[in-house]
Amino acid sequence: MTILRIFIFLVLFTVAIGNENLNSHVFPRPLIIEYPENNEPQYYKDDEVQLKCTSWRFAVEANNLSPWKTVPEECAHYVRQYIVGPGYNMDIDRVSDEAVAFANSVNLGADAKDVWVFDVDETLLSNLPYYADHGYGLEIFDSMEFDKWVETGMAPALGSSLKLYQEVLSLGFKVFLLTGRSERHRNVTVENLMNAGFHDWDKLILRGSDDHGKTATTYKSERRNEMVEEGFRIVGNSGDQWSDLLGSSMSNRSFKLPNPIYYIP
């Protein structure tokens, strides 16, 4: 009897050791996970505003909220922090990196008909110096005031958009700039773009007198339709508004830059 028990023990022991060796590569994790005590998340009033405003910004960027007129008052501080802190630039860098990777993956046609479309405001040029004086979107948009700013021609480049711009040009894309700015601002826009480091675009399309009163989605779609009729292939499109990207003759891939400051239908 005793000998039998010892025999069974030895058999089980050997099996256990064998399994242990067999599976040793899956074992470095702890078998019991201990959570630190008191791990209930604590929410305070500030966190709640933070969460609400993150949720609002998510809805903005996902285009679930359209149309909206101003930043909600309780999110004024949040949006300002996002814009002047590292978050905004981090988001822009990510969009630009993804766009660069996509641009590099494309086999361009030998006919030089592959196009990358760029919007201008809050895509190539940044109007943050203007919005800093106007509550970062808290104030209702004032087109007269904004036009005065545009006429200064002082808008700086968005750094990572400039990188993308240079990359797509060097890859051999045609670059078309399609902006909601009026034809009245053509000269100052050209001057501003050049001073900010943008050169060698193939077309700069501004709103003509026939385009006034059209939504940006309609105006930009019509201009993209013309590009396609001329035989161009719109491969990439970069813009901070969904109205830069949606509609007809859409690009193969659209790259939406963040903008929680204003909304253009």
Ligand SMILES: *[C@@H]1O[C@H](CO)[C@@H](O)[C@H](O)[C@H]1NC(C)=O
């Ligand atoms: C824009 O510049 C061109 C010359 O580069 C000039 O002929 C034209 O009058 C200017 N337009 C306006 C509206 O200032």
Ligand SMILES: *[C@@H]1O[C@H](CO)[C@@H](O)[C@H](O)[C@H]1NC(C)=O
């Ligand atoms: C763009 O889309 C068209 C139509 O779906 C397709 O034929 C073409 O291969 C696409 N081009 C790229 C670069 O993805």
